[in-house]
Amino acid sequence: MRRRLIGIAVAMTVLFGIFEWRLSVMELWPRSKSGDRMVARQAVEQRDKELVIDAGRGEFFDRNGVPLTGQSIEALGLFPVPAGQRGELKQLSRLAAVLEVSVQQLQAHLKELKEPGYWLEDGGGHPHALTDKQLEELKTIHVNGVRVVPYRLRYKAPYIASQTIGYISQHPERIKSVYGHEYATGELKLNSIIGGAGLERSLDRLLRGDGQTTASYYTDAYGQPLQGLDVRVTAPVNRLYPLQVVTTLDASLQAEIEAYADRSGLKQGAIVVLDLATRDIVTMVSRPRLNPEQVDASSSATANHAIRAVEPGSIFKLVTEAAALEAGVSVPSETFHCNGEYGRYGLSDWKAGGHGDLTLREGLAKSCNIVFAAIAERLTAQQLADTAFRLGIGRQIGWHSEQSVGPLTGPIRLLEEEEAGQIYARKQTTVDGGVMAQTGIGQRDVRISPLQAANMIATIVNMGHVVEPRIVREIRYANGQRLVSIPPHEAASPLGRLSPATAHELMEGMQLVVQIGTGRSIQNGEWDAAGKSGTAQVIHDGVDRVNQWFIGYGPLKSPKYAIAVLAENRTPNSANEATKLFRAILDIAASKQ
DSSP states (O other): OHHHHHHHHHHHHHHHHHHHHHHHHHHHSOBOTTSOBOOHHHHHHHHOEEEEEEOOOOEEEOTTSOBSSOEEEEEEEEOOOOTTOSOOHHHHHHHHHHHTSOHHHHHHHHHHOSSOEEOBOTTSSSBOOOOHHHHHHHTTOOOTTEEEEEEEESSOTTOTTHHHHOEEEEOHHHHHHHOHHHHHTTSSOTTOEEEEEHHHHHTHHHHTTTOOEEEEEOBOTTSOBOTTTSEEEEOOOOTTOSOEEEESOOHHHHHHHHHHHHHTTOOSEEEEEEETTTOBEEEEEEESOOOTTSOOTTSGGGSOTTSSOBOOGGGGHHHHHHHHHHHTSOOTTOEEEEOSBOSSTTOBOSSTTOOEEEEHHHHHHTTOHHHHHHHHHHSOHHHHHHHHHHTTOSSOOSOEESSOBTTBOSSEESSTTOOOOBSSOTTOOOOOHHHHHHHHTTOTTOBBOHHHHHHHHHHHHTTTOOEEOBSEEEEEOTTSOEEEEOOOEEOOOTTOOOOHHHHHHHHHHHHHHHHHSTTGGGOSSSSOOEEEEEEEEEEETTEEEEEEEEEEEEOSSSOOEEEEEEEEEEOTTOOOHHHHHHHHHHHHHHHTO
């Protein structure tokens, strides 16, 4: 009897197991309309379609806490569903009308979907930001696999300081070379998005954050949304991320200066404004304008012209005069005679017939080539180069640290793409009188960046004290708690510093530039100013062009800002656009006080 009972129990267990298995088959392997079974793997794939709505990347802010990146919008998420399962044609037609396309265009687009995506702005780029009217109309439209989802735009128009902030992109070779460990462990793939330029690149390891926020669209095997699931958002739980990078930029001043530069027609060039009290970069403009949402790597817009070294022209005469005064080969009151021709090396003055008799100080004010070629020939090549170095020229001058700073692993250079520039050609073996004469007026092989030029002015105003301009002030956790401060750094030269007497004389000379010289056009403004103009002869695509500069400071009584303006690739003999921009920028800055 006992054996019989055991046998019955075993049989019932087997039958019950078969019944349970049958039920699971019916649940997991439903029949399609054609009667064919679907494999479980396919059914699962149809249930869970993932769409990234926030990459979780750290954000940038200006010095006052104003966001420079990041904008939340409502977008239209599109998920693949089986053919013919989108819903009624009437609903598709209504959706097409809201999106202002034909129903045929909409159907074709949805049919081509292989993975989740967004309805994009015209021309592609980023998801279309739905208007309030569109959102209201979409409330009554039901199309399977089409849902309104929140989306975090990385960049927001008008994309101020875009070259300084940089952009993100795919960079397989950089992932292999820089992120070998992350690639080997699977944390990064070759098609992962990383920082491609600017601060996005130099701070990429910190900015990548703690994970993405995703939207998953759940359907059954027929493409119908599952009740109670439909779209679910999954986000990281770490409340300390993403991080916040507090820059030294002033968003209001940056935006206003950019807008004015564009209205004035600045096509190529740069503007740098430094706070003289802190040496922080408060404005850094580069043109051509860059849209970080649509980056063309071959375009010059991707380069930050504010940290790219180009021909300086006569603004370099400040360095030449400083070297002459420091070496004792001239004094401010020395008199020179200019008849318009130097008499050798094919060098002449910009003013036909010359300036007549004038002192060294007046030579700076009137930007006389003859005066500065003469004193340059009295100098050795090393004396001129050493003085430039003491003024922060011929070396990368932006903030950096050889040691680690908090979570930032050393060596660190925040403006990675900054060019050091040069005084002489790298392969220059012999520096004769002709080289010195042409170098002394800022021609030949001299290269300076606008950041270096602005910092040179700041160094002169601060009596030879050189500091590395900061672009980042601190980095915070998402809750506002400070993670690390970026301390100010001196950029002292082992060659010593410029003497206060020389710095004072250069300031007197720059004031005279505005009073009687090449900067007279900036006399009338909110603040009195001092500075130096420059025009460098260059060849662009085989055509003679000029780089126009104006660098200086203001106000005179209590200097607040050092400014460098560069207008590149201009027509020879055209009005100095940089001078006009300098005056306007100083007035804009004054209006903010």
